[in-house]
Amino acid sequence: MTHELRRRVAVTLGLIAAAEALRWIPVPGVDPRAFLGFAAVMPGARIFHELAGRASIGTLGVGPYLSASILAVLIFLARRRGSPGETTGYPFEAHALWIALPIALVQGLAYAVFLQNLGRLPVVPSPGPAFLATAALTIAAGAMLMAALARLISRHGVGNGLCVLLGAQLARSQSSRHAADWLDGGRGLHHNAPALGLLVAAFLLMAVLWLSARWTVAESSPADAPGAADPWWLRANVTGVAGLALAKSVLALPVILASYLVRGAFTPTWVLELDPARPAGAVAFVALSILATWLFTTWALAPARLVLALPVAGEDKPEGGFGERTFERRALGATFWFAVGAPVAVVLFGWATRRLGAPGLSATALAVLAAVTLDTFHQFRTHAAMARALAAPAGERNCGVCGGLLAGDEAFCPACGAAFEDAPACGAHPGEPALARCVVCAQSLCGDCALERDGRSVCGEHAGVAFVEGWAVAAVAETPVEAEGLRRRLAAAGVEGRLLVGTCAALQGTLGLYDLTPVVPLVAHPSCGGGLVRVLVRPGEYGRAAELLAAPAD
Numbered sequence: 347m348t349h350e351l352r353r354r355v356a357v358t359l360g361l362i363a364a365a366e367a368l369r370w371i372p373v374p375g376v377d378p379r380a381f382l383g384f385a386a387v388m389p390g391a392r393i394f395h396e397l398a399g400r401a402s403i404g405t406l407g408v409g410p411y412l413s414a415s416i417l418a419v420l421i422f423l424a425r426r427r428g429s430p431g432e433t434t435g436y437p438f439e440a441h442a443l444w445i446a447l448p449i450a451l452v453q454g455l456a457y458a459v460f461l462q463n464l465g466r467l468p469v470v471p472s473p474g475p476a477f478l479a480t481a482a483l484t485i486a487a488g489a490m491l492m493a494a495l496a497r498l499i500s501r502h503g504v505g506n507g508l509c510v511l512l513g514a515q516l517a518r519s520q521s522s523r524h525a526a527d528w529l530d531g532g533r534g535l536h537h538n539a540p541a542l543g544l545l546v547a548a549f550l551l552m553a554v555l556w557l558s559a560r561w562t563v564a565e566s567s568p569a570d571a572p573g574a575a576d577p578w579w580l581r582a583n584v585t586g587v588a589g590l591a592l593a594k595s596v597l598a599l600p601v602i603l604a605s606y607l608v609r610g611a612f613t614p615t616w617v618l619e620l621d622p623a624r625p626a627g628a629v630a631f632v633a634l635s636i637l638a639t640w641l642f643t644t645w646a647l648a649p650a651r652l653v654l655a656l657p658v659a660g661e662d663k664p665e666g667g668f669g670e671r672t673f674e675r676r677a678l679g680a681t682f683w684f685a686v687g688a689p690v691a692v693v694l695f696g697w698a699t700r701r702l703g704a705p706g707l708s709a710t711a712l713a714v715l716a717a718v719t720l721d722t723f724h725q726f727r728t729h730a731a732m733a734r735a736l737a738a739p740a741g742e743r744n745c746g747v748c749g750g751l752l753a754g755d756e757a758f759c760p761a762c763g764a765a766f767e768d769a770p771a772c773g774a775h776p777g778e779p780a781l782a783r784c785v786v787c788a789q790s791l792c793g794d795c796a797l798e799r800d801g802r803s804v805c806g807e808h809a810g811v812a813f814v815e816g817w818a819v820a821a822v823a824e825t826p827v828e829a830e831g832l833r834r835r836l837a838a839a840g841v842e843g844r845l846l847v848g849t850c851a852a853l854q855g856t857l858g859l860y861d862l863t864p865v866v867p868l869v870a871h872p873s874c875g876g877g878l879v880r881v882l883v884r885p886g887e888y889g890r891a892a893e894l895l896a897a898p899a900d
C-alpha cells in the first residue's frame with residue numbers, strides 16, 4: 347500500500363467512526379438513561395431500538411440526504427425541457443444538500459415530538475417548544491453532518507461516501523438485530539449456531555447472487571482495460587435491489603395506511619395476507635419485484651438512451667462490435683434471470699431465517715451490504731493498481747516527502763515532484779534553487795512558484811488539476827459508458843487512461859441503471875455522496891489528454 351492509499355483507508359475508517367460517534371451523542375434535553383429504561387420495558391424492544399436508535403443526534407443517518415438526492419432527480423425531470431440526454435451542468439449535489447436541510451428539520455421535529463410524547467417516564471424532563479426547537483435543530487445538524495462526512499469519504503477516502511456510511515449502518519443493524527434475537531430468545535448459543543452460520547452463508551450467497559458477472563457495454567473492452575484483470579466476482583454489479591425495494595414499499599403501503607386510517611377497528615384480512623411471509627404475499631412480492639426490475643432496467647437500457655450516450659463517447663458502437671439490437675437483446679436476457687432470481691431468493695431466504703430462528707436478518711439489507719463491500723473493495727483495487735503503475739521499477743530510496751520509491755539518481759521525485767540535491771534552478775527565477783517541479787509540465791519551481799495539489803507539486807498554470815494516486819483527473823463523466831468512450835478516444839491517440847467509478851450504484855443499482863442513464867427517477871443521482879466518474883491519465887500526459895478531449899469527436 348502506498349502512502350496515499352494508507353492515508354485514504356485511514357481517512358475512511360476515521361470518518362466511519364465519526365459517523366458512528368454521532369449516534370452516541372444524545373439529543374439535548376433528553377435523559378438517555380430514562381430513554382434506555384423506557385426502551386427496555388417496551389414490548390417489541392428490539393424493533394423499538396431499531397426505529398428509535400439511542401435518541402442521538404445521528405439518529406437520521408444519511409437518510410435525509412439520500413431522500414433529497416432522489417427528490418433532486420425528480421425536480422430535474424420535472425423542470426427539464428428539450429433534449430432528454432442533457433444532464434451536464436445541473437448541480438444535483440448542491441441541490442440535494444439544500445433539499446436535505448428542510449427534510450432533516452421536519453424529520454428531526456417529528457422525532458422530537460415522538461421523544462416528548464414517550465409517556466409516563468420522564469424521557470424529556472422539561473418538555474415544551476424550547477425542547478422541540480433545540481432537538482429538531484440538533485438532529486437536523488447531525489443529519490447534515492452525516493452528508494458532509496459522506497462527501498469527505500468520496501473525496502479523500504476510498505469508495506462512495508454514501509454507500510460506505512449506509513453499508514456501516516446496515517452491518518451494525520444486521521449484526522445487532524441478530525444479537526438481539528439471541529438475547530430476546532434467552533436461548534443458548536448452541537441453539538443459534540445454525541443462525542450464525544446462516545448470517546455468514548447469507549452474506550456469501552448474496553455476494554455471489556447479486557454480484558455475478560458485471561454486464562456492461564465495457565464488457566467488450568480490450569484486455570488492457572482497467573478492471574479487465576479483476577476476478578469475475580469483483581467486476582460484478584448489484585442487480586435488482588431497486589425493484590425489490592419498490593415491491594417491498596408497495597406491499598407495505600396498505601398495511602401502513604390500514605394502521606393509520608382504520609385504527610384497528612376494521613383490518614381487512616387481505617391486507618395481512620400481503621406479508622411476504624405468507625404464500626399470497628410471497629407471490630405478490632415476486633411478481634411486483636420482477637415487474638419493477640424489468641421496468642427499471644429496460645428504461646435504463648433503452649436503445650434511444652444508448653444512442654444518446656454513444657455519440658458523446660465519440661463512437662457509433664463499441665469496439666468488438668455489437669450494435670443496438672444485440673445490446674438490447676443481451677440486456678433483456680441478463681435482466682430476466684436477475685429479475686426472477688432475486689425476489690425468489692429473497693422469499694426463500696426469509697423462509698430459511700424463520701425456520702432457523704434468525705428473523706431479524708434481511709435479504710435485501712444483506713444484498714446491499716454485499717454490493718457496497720465489493721464495490722468499495724473494487725475501488726480500493728483501482729487505487730492500488732494506479733499507484734502500482736506509477737511506482738518506480740526498482741526503488742532503493744524513499745522520497746522524504748511522499749514516501750514514494752525512487753529508482754536511484756533522479757533530481758526530482760517522480761511521484762510528488764519534490765526536488766533533491768542537484769535539481770536545476772527555478773524556470774521563472776534562474777537565481778532561485780528549485781524546491782520541486784510541476785508533475786504535469788516538468789517545469790522547475792522555486793519556493794514562490796511551487797504550489798501543492800493533492801500532495802503533488804504543480805505550477806500556477808496547472809494548479810487546477812486534481813490528482814488521485816498521482817494520476818491527473820483529465821475528465822469527469824456523467825456515466826461509466828461516457829467515461830469508457832473518453833478512455834478509448836485517449837487510447838486511440840496513445841494516451842493511457844484509467845477509470846475510477848465512485849458512484850453510489852451499489853446502493854440500489856438495477857442492471858445498467860447507472861451505466862447509461864445518470865437520471866432515473868426513484869434512484870439517487872450518481873454524484874450523490876460526492877461520487878464522481880473520473881477519467882485519469884499519467885500527469886505527464888495531462889496536457890495532451892486535455893487537448894484531445896477538448897477537440898470535437900469525429
Ligand SMILES: [Zn+2]
Pocket residue numbers: 745746747748749750759760761762763764
Ligand atoms: Zn515524493
Ligand SMILES: [Zn+2]
Pocket residue numbers: 784785786787788789804805806807808
Ligand atoms: Zn505545470
Ligand SMILES: [Zn+2]
Pocket residue numbers: 772773774775778791792793794795
Ligand atoms: Zn520561481
